[in-house]
Amino acid sequence: MLKMGQFYYVNKNAQANGDHEVHVTGCAFMPATENRIYLGIFDTCRPAVTEAKKHYSKSNGCYYCCKPCHTS
Structure with a gap:
C-alpha cells in the first residue's frame, strides 16, 4: 500500500529553548495560521x-506529531 505524504509546517515563533517546531496537519499543538510557514508534503x-x-x-520536530525528529 502506498503511503501518502502529509502537510508539514514550521512555527514562526521559537520555543523557550530557541527551537522552531515542525508540525503535521492535525497536531493539537499546530500554531495559528499567521504563526506558521508551510513547508510542503513529505512522507x-x-x-x-x-x-x-x-x-x-x-528547527526541531514536535514531540507529539513528529517524535522521530524531536531532539530537544
Whole structure:
C-alpha cells in the first residue's frame, strides 16, 4: 500500500529553548495560521525538518506529531 505524504509546517515563533517546531496537519499543538510557514508534503518528518532549517537553523520536530525528529 502506498503511503501518502502529509502537510508539514514550521512555527514562526521559537520555543523557550530557541527551537522552531515542525508540525503535521492535525497536531493539537499546530500554531495559528499567521504563526506558521508551510513547508510542503513529505512522507516523513526528516525532510520536513531539513526544509524548516532553511527558514530557521534551530528547527526541531514536535514531540507529539513528529517524535522521530524531536531532539530537544
